[in-house]
Amino acid sequence: DAGVTQSPTHLIKTRGQQVTLRCSPKSGHDTVSWYQQALGQGPQFIFQYYEEEERQRGNFPDRFSGHQFPNYSSELNVNALLLGDSALYLCASSLVTSGQVYNEQFFGPGTRLTVL
């Protein structure tokens, strides 16, 4: 049973560029959340996708956008990269059933983004 997978593992970009990160949820899961983890901090919620729509959003600017596909996989896009966007980006999947989201989210290994 494949868990949550993310690609790429590492990425180096320069300021002002755009980046796309990808995530495939755990088999049977239908909800994908994205988190940013800066060095020495806990993960910070970016947004969550369910039924191909953004359902929840954290305190991140519009430069951060996403998408969910019919197969439940998801992309995170960041435009106009800043040095401060350097972080580990984590994808987590979970399951919604009967309108209730299961709080136990399963995380992928993350994508390490470095902005120079």
Place this chain on the structure above:
Amino acid sequence: DQQVKQNSPSLSVQEGRISILNCDYTNSMFDYFLWYKKYPAEGPTFLISISSIKDKNEDGRFTVFLNKSAKHLSLHIVPSQPGDSAVYFCAASAETTDSWGKLQFGAGTQVVVTP
């Protein structure tokens, strides 16, 4: 606004002894709490959770205690093993419309279990 706080950045414990990790929160709307463990180069792994209707939940060597009046929870690991050396994150969520499915994490506690 840090609503979930882990005030101890690190903890060193001897193998076989008890590890106690603490977590405080400020948002009274939080009604579900989770602990995650993270090894280097891996994503966080779910460990144990507790609903606000309970004050204790146990799973093997791991027990989580919740004190709602103090807005405090703790994770006990007994006995501690070398494989428990990792960063532990406390997380919380609220079943409100604007927080549904959103986990708020603390900054983590690095646990080192020594032989």
